[in-house]
Amino acid sequence: MSPPPAAAVDVPPYPPARRGDEADDFHGEVVADPYRWLEDADSEETRAFVAAENELTEHYLSAVASREAIRGRLTELWSSPRWGVPFERGGRWFQFRNSGLQNQDVLYVMAAANAEAGEILLDPNALSAEGTVAVTAMSVSEDGRLLAYGTSEAGSDWRSWHVRDVTERRDRDDVVEWSKYTEASWLGDASGFFYGAPEAPEPGNELRAQSRNLRVLLHRLGTPQEGDEVIFSAPDEPEWVPRAAVSHDGRYLVVSISRGTAPESQIHVLDLDEPAGLRPLVGDFSSVAEVVGNVGSRFYVLSEQGAPRGRLVAIDLEEAAAGTACWREVIPEGRDTLADAHLCGGHLVCHFLEDAHSRLSIFDLEGAQVSDVPLPGLVSLLDGAGPSIEGRPQRPVFHFKVTRSSSPARSGGTISRAASPSWCAPRRRASTPPSTSRRRFSSPRLTAPPFPSSSRGGGISSAAATFPCCSTATGGSTSR
Numbered sequence: 001m002s003p004p005p006a007a008a009v010d011v012p013p014y015p016p017a018r019r020g021d022e023a024d025d026f027h028g029e030v031v032a033d034p035y036r037w038l039e040d041a042d043s044e045e046t047r048a049f050v051a052a053e054n055e056l057t058e059h060y061l062s063a064v065a066s067r068e069a070i071r072g073r074l075t076e077l078w079s080s081p082r083w084g085v086p087f088e089r090g091g092r093w094f095q096f097r098n099s100g101l102q103n104q105d106v107l108y109v110m111a112a113a114n115a116e117a118g119e120i121l122l123d124p125n126a127l128s129a130e131g132t133v134a135v136t137a138m139s140v141s142e143d144g145r146l147l148a149y150g151t152s153e154a155g156s157d158w159r160s161w162h163v164r165d166v167t168e169r170r171d172r173d174d175v176v177e178w179s180k181y182t183e184a185s186w187l188g189d190a191s192g193f194f195y196g197a198p199e200a201p202e203p204g205n206e207l208r209a210q211s212r213n214l215r216v217l218l219h220r221l222g223t224p225q226e227g228d229e230v231i232f233s234a235p236d237e238p239e240w241v242p243r244a245a246v247s248h249d250g251r252y253l254v255v256s257i258s259r260g261t262a263p264e265s266q267i268h269v270l271d272l273d274e275p276a277g278l279r280p281l282v283g284d285f286s287s288v289a290e291v292v293g294n295v296g297s298r299f300y301v302l303s304e305q306g307a308p309r310g311r312l313v314a315i316d317l318e319e320a321a322a323g324t325a326c327w328r329e330v331i332p333e334g335r336d337t338l339a340d341a342h343l344c345g346g347h348l349v350c351h352f353l354e355d356a357h358s359r360l361s362i363f364d365l366e367g368a369q370v371s372d373v374p375l376p377g378l379v380s381l382l383d384g385a386g387p388s389i390e391g392r393p394q395r396p397v398f399h400f401k402v403t404r405s406s407s408p409a410r411s412g413g414t415i416s417r418a419a420s421p422s423w424c425a426p427r428r429r430a431s432t433p434p435s436t437s438r439r440r441f442s443s444p445r446l447t448a449p450p451f452p453s454s455s456r457g458g459g460i461s462s463a464a465a466t467f468p469c470c471s472t473a474t475g476g477s478t479s480r
Contacts, residue, residue, distance in 0.1 A: 011056070011059070011060055012056055012059060014053075014056060015049055015052035015053055015056065017035060017038075017049065018037065018045070019034035019035070020033075020034050020035070020036060020037050021034070022034065022036040022037075039208070041207060075101065078100060078101060079100040079101050080100045081097070081098065081099055081100055082097070082098050082100070083095060083096070083097050083098075084096030084097070084105065084387075084401075085387055085388065085389070085390045085399050085400065085401045086110070086113040086114075086390065086399050087140075087387075087390040087399075088113070088144075088392060088395065089140040089141065089142060089143070089144035090141070090142065090143035090144025090145065091144060092109055092110070092111075092144040092166065093109070093110040093111065093112060093113050093115065094107060094108065094109055094110070094121070094140055095107075095108050095110060095118065096108075097118075102125055103124075103125055103131055104124035104125050104134060104135060105124075106120055106122070106123045106124070106125070107120070107121045107122040107123075107138065107147075108120060108121060109121045109166060113399060113417065119169075121147060121164070121166060121169065122135065122138075122147065122149060122164060124151075127151065128153075132153055132154045133151050133152070133153050134151065134152050134153075134155075135149050135150065135151055136150050136151070136152045136159055137149065137150040137159065137183050137184065138150070139183055139184040139185060139186060139193065140166070140186075141186040141190035141193075142186060142188055142190065142248075142250060143190055144166060145165070145166055145167065145190055146163055146164070146165060146166060146172075146186070146190050147163070147164040147166055148161055148162070148163055148184040148186070148193050149161070149162055149164065150162075150179065150184065156206075156207070157180055157181065157211065158177075158178060158179070158180060158206065159179040159180060159181075160175060160176065160177045160178075160179070161174075161175070161176035161177075161179055161184055161193075161195060161219070162174070162175055163221065172221065173222075174219070174221055174222070175225075176195060176197075176219050176225050176228070177200070177225065178197050178198070178200040178201065179195050179196060179197040180196065180197060180198060180211055180214065181196060181211070181214065181241060181243075182195060182196030182197075182214070182216075182241075182242075182243050182244070183195075183243065183245070185244055185245045185246045185253075186246060187218075187246060187250070187272070188246065188249070188250020188251070188272075189250070190221075191220060191221060192218055192219050192220035192221055193218075193219055194216055194217065194218050194219075194231065194244040194245075194246065194253065195216075195217060195219065195244075196214050196215065196216055196217070196241075196242060196243060196244065197214065197215060197217060198211060198212060198213050198214050198215065199213065212238035212239065213233070213234075213235055213238045214240065214241055214242060215230055215231075215232060215233040215242070216230070216231045216232040216233075216242050216244045216255055217229060217230055217231060218231055231244070231253065231255075231270065232244070232255050232268075232278065234257075237259075239259050239260045240257050240258070240259060241257065241258050241259070241260065242255050242256070242257045243255070243256045243257075243258075245291075246272070247293070247294050248293060248294075248343070248392065248393050248394075249294070249393075250272070251271065251272055251273055252269050252270065252271060252272060252294065252317075253269070253270040253272055254267060254268075254269055254281075254291050254299075255267070255268045255269070255270070255278060256289075256290070256291070258285075259285060262285070263288045264285040264286065264287055264288055264289075265282070265285065265288065265289050265290070266280070266282055266283060266284060266285060266289075267280070267281040267282040267289055267291060267301070268280050268281060269281050269299070269317055269320075271317075279317060279320065279321070280320060280321065281299055281301070281315055281317060281320045282301065282303075282315075282320075283320075283321075283323065286305060287303055287304045287305040287306075288302075288303065288304040289301055289302070289303045289304075289305070290302045290303075290340075292312065292341045292342065292343055292348070293342070293343030293393055294343075295343075295365065295393075297316055297317040297318055298314050298315070298316050298317075299314070299315050299316075299317060300312060300313075300314055300330065300341070300343060300348065300365075301313050301314075301315055302338065302340065302341050303327075305324060305327075306333075307332070307333035308333075309333050309334065309335075309336070309337045309338065310333060310337055310338030310339070311329060311331060311332050311333040311338065312329075312330045312331040312338065312341055312348065312350070312367075313327040313328060313329050313330060314327070314328045314330050315327055315328075329367075330348070330363075330365070330366065330367040331348070331350065331363060331367050334352075335354075336352040336353055336354040336359065337352060337353040338350060338351075338352055339351045339352065339353050339358075339381075339382065340389070342389050342391055342398065343391075343393045344391030344392065344393065344395070344396070344397070344398040345391065345392075345393070345394070345395055345396030345397065345398070345419075345420050346364075346365065346393070346394075346396070347362050347363065347364060347365070347370060347396075347420070348362070348363040348364070348365065348367075349361075349362060349373075349389060349391065349398055349418075350362075350363060351381050351388075351389065355445065356378075356445070357378040357379060357380060357445075358375065358379055358380050358381040358382070358402065359372065359375070360372065360373035360375060360381070360400070360418075361373070362418075362423050370423070371422075371423050372423075373400075373418045373423050373424075374424065375402060376402065376404075377404065378404060378445060379402035379403065379404045380402060380403050380404065381400060381401065381402055381403075382403075387401075388400055388401045388402070389401075396419055396420035396421075397417055397418070397419040397420070398417065398418055399416070399417045399418075400416060400417075400418065
């Protein structure tokens with residue numbers, strides 16, 4: 001629906017933006033920067049300019065006749081309960097839920113994965129009356145006793161870590177500030193957690209400090225942040241971004257390092273039982289690599305090394321110094337893209353993308369396929385709102401979430417689980433927002449014609465495979 005033409009609205013003049021005299025000299029090339037004064041978000045001049053721009057925008061939008069009708073319809077469609085994938089720690093079950101119109105999902109703790117009832121462990125919406133505090137990351141300790149959660153204020157990238165006692169539903173005194181971009185990962189005995197952070201910014205420079213020289217640190221509960229141990233730093237590589245995760249058995253710290261936003265990564269491992277420094281598992285940036293899990297010193301790694309559609313390899317930490325020569329291929333590259341993999345119940349749960357939809361397959365640890373997990377039609381397990389698959393190496397069950405184009409995207413959807421030995425996935429919960437009907441939507445799989453041959457060579461032949469795709473429509477469905 002188009003807004004009314006500009007002539008129908010009495011639009012005030014745009015607020016003038018002062019042009020300053022600031023400029024930079026880059027190797028003899030002078031580059032003007034007349035609006036540098038706007039970088040000071042707290043100055044009176046900047047605040048006045050932003051307020052004037054907001055006033056002009058609101059003046060125009062308030063004249064759009066259909067504005068309230070659009071707001072009402074979207075509110076109706078979004079006002080539907082939805083759930084995240086349940087996950088287990090220490091015998092407790094946790095799940096993110098949203099009643100429909102909450103700005104942030106609420107974390108619940110439950111007695112069972114399929115429990116309708118549950119108790120609120122953390123409601124991010126209650127942390128600020130103005131709604132300016134967001135919970136941007138969470139991590140539950142392996143024993144299920146403690147929750148580390150990171151908060152950010154007013155959209156800042158800076159993150160402060162807090163620790164909540166799961167049983168008592170209250171925060172401990174520990175607060176870790178000036179973290180960025182990384183998750184928290186607990187020691188196996190929940191005595192502390194690893195996190196990532198650069199050096200704290202100078203007072204007054206918090207919003208302008210560069211995000212460089214990130215480090216991995218260990219915070220032990222009950223101690224001041226000033227004493228946190230630096231586990232990894234690379235001062236000569238300011239663009240490196242390290243991310244730390246403790247293995248499920250609690251023995252190893254896995255540090256994955258990327259360069260800026262590039263997907264390729266190195267992987268280094270620290271034996272927490274016998275700490276003798278980090279050892280390389282994947283020692284260069286030659287490909288995308290991600291640790292799936294480990295059994296003892298054998299690590300299962302999803303890699304694109306020599307396999308652009310992905311393959312799964314096993315690397316023994318004791319032999320990793322030899323490089324790719326010691327890699328043992330477990331699941332080779334195939335026709336379909338291996339999007340992600342998980343170690344659940346002594347098996348490898350692999351998510352493939354096949355002709356623009358998801359496929360789940362179960363393999364044993366030697367790479368032999370055990371079965372496929374039935375999915376409800378043409379669906380996707382790729383979900384930007386949170387993990388789509390949750391399981392534990394020691395539990396022969398996992399939960400998963402799917403979305404599809406023929407049902408509402410913000411619906412609570414269908415909760416399912418797959419369990420050994422059949423790995424079937426019965427429906428557990430479904431939800432459809434009001435005033436919608438799946439019968440009104442279809443999700444056919446269309447096939448694009450092949451590309452013509454290139455007259456100059458090097459192109460795709462007309463005999464190449466066709467390129468299936470899924471049509472899009474409003475909506476989505478969820479299984480867990």
